[in-house]
Amino acid sequence: MGGSESSQNNKKNDDSAGHEGVVGGAVLAGVLLVGLAIAVLSGSGSKSKRRTMKAPGRSTRIFRDDFEGDPASYFRDLHK
Template sequence: MSGKDKDTSIITLVVGAVAGVAAVAYGIASLFSGSSGKTMKAPGRDSRMFRANFEKNPSGYFRDLRNK
């Protein structure tokens, strides 16, 4: 492999790594952002849920919780 091929290979590797890190950061950011905003502990479960979804229909949430 010539010196120029090694340089191109290293640049390609670095660009790929930067793109991968950017994609992961975007994915993580999209998990925590959105129109629903704040989260809360889901009542009766060991997980989190969007507060706006619960406040929209709390009786429906508990009805569905009992049916599962």
């Protein structure tokens, strides 16, 4: 009797350990998914709220406030 009882106890312990790992993984995945959703919805990232404009004389974009702050230096540095 002793031998069969101990093997049944070990089987129960192995099964419960497997379920805990699956549940823990599911909880971790859920937490990561919620964190990602919050980051996307909050607008966090590298997006700048500064306005841009087409650079005069070039086919690139520059920050409007930098240009408006000192347009003479932009044109001076344009041909360097």
